Amino acid sequence: MTAIDSKPKMAAPLKAALRPATPKRTKLKGRLVVLAFMSPWLIGISVFFVYPLLATIFYSFTNFDLINDPTWAGFSNFVFMFTKDPLMWTAIGNTVWLTIAITVGRVGFGLLTAIVLSKIKRGSGVFRTLFYLPALAPPVAAALAFVFLLNPSTGPINQVLDLFGIDGPLWFNDPALAKPSLTVMALWSSGTVMVILLASLLDVPGELYEAAGLDGASGWKQFVHITLPSITPVLMFCIVNSVIVGLQFFTEAVVAGSVASGNASVAGSSETLGYPNNSTLTFPMWLYEQGFHQFHMGYASAMAIVLFLVSALFTVILVRRMRASGIGEEE
Amino acid sequence: MSTATKILAGPARRAPSRARQNALSWIGLHSVAIALAVAFIAPIVFIFLTSVMSDQQALTKNLWPTSWHWENFVEVFNKAPLIRYFLNSIMYAGLATIFMLASSIPVAYALARMKWRGRNLMFYLVIVAMMLPPQVMAVPMYVMWAKLGLTGTLWPLVIPNLFGDAFSIFLLRQFLITIPKSYSESARIDGASELGILTKVILPMAKPGIAAAALFSFLNAWNDYFGPLLYSGENPDNWTLSLGLASFRGAQQVQWNMTMTATVLVMMPVIILFFFAQKYFIEGIKFSGVKG
Numbered sequence: 001m002t003a004i005d006s007k008p009k010m011a012a013p014l015k016a017a018l019r020p021a022t023p024k025r026t027k028l029k030g031r032l033v034v035l036a037f038m039s040p041w042l043i044g045i046s047v048f049f050v051y052p053l054l055a056t057i058f059y060s061f062t063n064f065d066l067i068n069d070p071t072w073a074g075f076s077n078f079v080f081m082f083t084k085d086p087l088m089w090t091a092i093g094n095t096v097w098l099t100i101a102i103t104v105g106r107v108g109f110g111l112l113t114a115i116v117l118s119k120i121k122r123g124s125g126v127f128r129t130l131f132y133l134p135a136l137a138p139p140v141a142a143a144l145a146f147v148f149l150l151n152p153s154t155g156p157i158n159q160v161l162d163l164f165g166i167d168g169p170l171w172f173n174d175p176a177l178a179k180p181s182l183t184v185m186a187l188w189s190s191g192t193v194m195v196i197l198l199a200s201l202l203d204v205p206g207e208l209y210e211a212a213g214l215d216g217a218s219g220w221k222q223f224v225h226i227t228l229p230s231i232t233p234v235l236m237f238c239i240v241n242s243v244i245v246g247l248q249f250f251t252e253a254v255v256a257g258s259v260a261s262g263n264a265s266v267a268g269s270s271e272t273l274g275y276p277n278n279s280t281l282t283f284p285m286w287l288y289e290q291g292f293h294q295f296h297m298g299y300a301s302a303m304a305i306v307l308f309l310v311s312a313l314f315t316v317i318l319v320r321r322m323r324a325s326g327i328g329e330e331e
Numbered sequence: 332m333s334t335a336t337k338i339l340a341g342p343a344r345r346a347p348s349r350a351r352q353n354a355l356s357w358i359g360l361h362s363v364a365i366a367l368a369v370a371f372i373a374p375i376v377f378i379f380l381t382s383v384m385s386d387q388q389a390l391t392k393n394l395w396p397t398s399w400h401w402e403n404f405v406e407v408f409n410k411a412p413l414i415r416y417f418l419n420s421i422m423y424a425g426l427a428t429i430f431m432l433a434s435s436i437p438v439a440y441a442l443a444r445m446k447w448r449g450r451n452l453m454f455y456l457v458i459v460a461m462m463l464p465p466q467v468m469a470v471p472m473y474v475m476w477a478k479l480g481l482t483g484t485l486w487p488l489v490i491p492n493l494f495g496d497a498f499s500i501f502l503l504r505q506f507l508i509t510i511p512k513s514y515s516e517s518a519r520i521d522g523a524s525e526l527g528i529l530t531k532v533i534l535p536m537a538k539p540g541i542a543a544a545a546l547f548s549f550l551n552a553w554n555d556y557f558g559p560l561l562y563s564g565e566n567p568d569n570w571t572l573s574l575g576l577a578s579f580r581g582a583q584q585v586q587w588n589m590t591m592t593a594t595v596l597v598m599m600p601v602i603i604l605f606f607f608a609q610k611y612f613i614e615g616i617k618f619s620g621v622k623g
Contacts (some may be wrong), residue, residue: 033525037441038453040434044494048468049460055471116364129609130368134375136601138554140573141594144580145378148587156377156394188374195613196620197556234620240462249463251556251573259580284466291470292561301470308467315352315462319455 059301066295077302090278091286094179098253098282099246101183106242107235110193117194118201128198135191143255146185147172152258172260174277182252182280184229186245193238200234201227233325240318247311250288253280283307333505375598382591389588400588407592415568416575423485423559423571424552431491431499431548432541438495439503440529444515454504461497475560483566488558498551498619499544506540507533543615546608548590553601572597 014150060077062070113131117124134142149157151169158168171181217225228235235242238330257275270293274281284307291300381389383403384396408414474556476487487510512534518528534541557574563569570578576597580590605612 016394034441037437037445037525040493040501041438041453041457041495044491045432045456045460048472048491048494049463052468052471056467059470066477084450113367116360116367119360120364127364127368128613131371131600132613133605134371135525136550136605137598138556138576138601140554140577141597144576144590144594145374146593148381149374149377151587152585154390154392156373159376159392159394188371191529192616193618199617199620237620244462244464248466250466255556255577258577284464286562287466288469291555292473295427297470297474304467304470307464311462311464311467312459315459318462319458322455322458 007170046188056301056304056308057299060185060305062298062301063296064298064301068296073298077299079304080299087274087278087281087286089283090274091094091283094274094279094281095247095249095283097179098182098249099177102246103242104188104247105183105187106190106193106245107238109187110197110238111235113194114201115197116199128195132191132195133302134189138188139189139251140255142185142189143252146188147256147259150181172256173276175277177216178256178276178279180261182256185252185256193242194237197231200231204230218292224310233321236321237246237318240314243314244311247307247314248284249282250284253285256280283286335383343591345465378591378594378598381588382595384588386586389586389591395404396574398452401589403592404596407589407596409588410589411575411593413575413593413596415571416570418573419485419569420553420571420573423488424549426489427496427552428548429493430489430543431496432539432545434493434495435499435503435544436534436541437529439500439507440525440533442500443504444510444512444528444533457497457500457504461501463497469561476562482562483569485563485569485571486557487551487557487562492548499548502544502547502615502619503537503540506543507537510536540618541613542608542611543618546604546611547615550601550604561594 001315059070061073061075063073063077064070117128117131120127137145149155152158152168152173153172155168155171157171161168170176172178185245204227209222212222212226255279258272261272261275270289273285273289283303287300287303288305290296290303380394380396383399383401384393385398385400388397442450442457472487473482476482481487511599514532514536515528518532521529554573555571556577558570559571559574560577563571564574576593579593
């Protein structure tokens with residue numbers, strides 16, 4: 001009541017401002033509000049995404065050592081990368097190996113643990129906590145821990161194997177087993193995938209299983225025809241996410257190589273990179289070494305472009321999949 | 332008679348076998364679960380046991396400490412400037428989280444609860460940025476921060492959070508979109524501005540989502556190694572715990588016990604945080620799974 005009473009007493013300009021806005025004015029005002037809300041990200045994406053991407057493309061065609069101005073080099077960085085760099089194919093091979101192993105391992109193992117958790121009725125919260133806890137461990141701490149656990153002479157894992165009369169292998173000190181050791185470590189801390197998959201498993205409507213059970217469908221058939229189709233979008237997300245984790249694999253390999261080598265050097269230094277015998281040298285590690293130890297920043301940029309193209313490919317697959325199932329398009 | 336006995340005997344015979352089958356699968360399921368739990372927790376137990384051993388014993392084959400050296404947890408602070416690393420980690424993770432919240436909440440709100448052209452495109456751009464390996468941008472970003480004279484400090488890690496963090500925006504957007512539209516619509520009819528709706532209606536309801544985003548932002552910064560290595564690596568005064576821990580073993584050649592003591596200290600805050608805020612962690616991960 002008071003609000004209506006006070007209206008006639010208002011000054012003319014104020015009245016005009018409070019006049020019901022025309023659709024056009026509302027629209028303009030709405031856009032300005034959106035712009036204001038979005039502004040941090042619009043600046044962020046320009047300065048920390050679009051600009052560096054364009055700059056990386058530019059640098060990739062130059063020779064650049066950070067001190068002198070970049071000089072034009074044409075495609076020579078790319079030619080060198082694929083034809084002359086002695087360690088490039090080792091680095092690419094290791095990254096492909098780890099990406100496949102980590103993706104298959106994380107998603108397969110994550111699905112297995114999620115299924116086990118989804119079937120447990122009582123105490124599943126305790127198991128979920130125990131399974132997820134390692135995912136929180138800082139990667140550096142996890143790498144140190146695993147080099148210790150798997151160290152050949154006194155490491156607990158080989159001690160336990162010894163109890164069964166098995167002569168434990170050299171793990172991180174064996175070029176053939178260093179990557180599998182890193183994969184075991186990645187599985188240990190893959191609880192995030194498990195929690196995501198568990199949530200989607202529990203979201204599958206129970207009636208579907210009941211109907212299938214009445215039709216006499218076996219557990220395996222139920223899994224293939226009901227569970228799998230229901231969780232496909234989430235599974236897809238987990239796969240792409242794991243591929244990206246594999247492509248940028250860096251910290252664990254740097255720290256594990258450095259510690260296992262036993263050299264008294266700062267982690268990340270050139271001498272221990274890829275220990276043993278370049279078996280853990282990943283593409284991002286070689287990029288880092290080239291750019292920030294050798295100061296071949298033009299060359300590192302060319303490598304960054306390759307990494308960008310490959311990861312963008314997988315992201316596009318994910319985004320297309322999301323558009324097809326209408327996630328992002330919600331009203 | 333014979334059919335009647337069959338009918339009667341059928342289910343009666345089947346019932347115990349099904350019960351036995353259920354019991355067997357129950358035992359099988361729980362054995363697998365317990366075996367997995369042991370596999371997940373054993374590494375943490377071994378790390379802890381080694382962290383309280385003496386130097387000599389850590390080099391032997393013993394798995395259980397013959398004597399408990401709790402003083403390792405005091406002595407380890409003499410081996411490396413852990414307190415400085417700790418403060419640097421707190422500064423990095425704390426400021427990154429505060430800055431992220433200030434910048435990312437309005438962005439997530441515009442993406443989740445306002446209608447405008449280009450919104451879907453902008454959301455996909457957030458996903459692309461989220462999926463981008465940090466090494467892709469490393470060269471020009473390093474050049475930029477070097478020109479600003481900020482390499483060797485933690486600022487290159489903290490400042491970008493003032494302009495929205497892709498993963499946090501994504502997580503918050505996923506959460507905000509689940510709040511029923513009716514709440515903002517009734518506020519809109521009452522003449523509330525978008526800022527008013529955000530602060531008075533949505534924020535109070537979005538507390539769990541905001542808590543999850545803040546926890547993950549803090550955790551990501553705390554666990555980050557590549558960022559600090561790239562930007563503050565050249566100046567040991569600005570090393571974080573991750574950097575310090577990675578170099579710890581280099582300085583303490585054979586002292587596995589001290590290395591594990593430091594490892595326990597670095598893991599501890601994260602584990603404590605998890606036990607206090609487990610609900611938000613789990614909720615947050617569920618929302619990051621792109622629900623269909």
